[in-house]
Amino acid sequence: MAKSRIVRVGTVTVLWLAAAAGATAVGMTAVGMIGSDIFGSGQDPLTAAEVEQRLASPAPTAAPTETPSVAPSPTPTPTGTPSSTPSETPSTTPVAPPAPEPQSIAADGAGTVIAHCNSDGTVTVVSAVPAQGFEVDSDDDDRDDHPQIKFESDDLEVEVRLRCVDGAISPEIRHHAED
Secondary structure (H helix, E strand, O other): OOOHHHHHHHHHHHHHHHHHHHHHHHHHHHHHHHHHHHHOOOOOOOOHHHHHHHOOOOOOOOOEEEEEEEEEEEEEEOOOOOOEEEEEEEEEOOOOOOOOEEEEOOOOOOOOEEEEEEEOOEEEEEEEEEEOEEEEEOOOOOOOOOOOOEEOOOOOEEEEEEEOOEEEEEEEEEEEEEE
């Protein structure tokens, strides 16, 4: 009777160890899949160089399309009753000039400004993203015709003034120590 009890305890122990090993393997597999697609076809994050390259490449634009318009023109019939026959006259829609290409301006570790030059020589700020520990303060002063972005932290203020020179953004970056 003691021998059968030892066999039962040994069998239960072996089964428990097998179940624990199986659960551990399933858990490790699940943890290994975190950060990727369930089926393993995840996408790696872009590097800084890839982001700059994508920002520098022109955005795809739609090809101009012609839309035919059908205008009825009354034509007398031999019996004298008017009828309309369609007459196709193609009309073209004017194509807008390509949108200006945005440029990314790094503000010496305080943040990044994305802006583009307009056809009239002014600058439009698309976005301003502060670095960790900084806040953005956009200063749109009516007296000045150039946008100015300030990145502020507890001990530093970085001021970015933007001008358009020959169709390209020309930044002026100034550092001010906070008191």
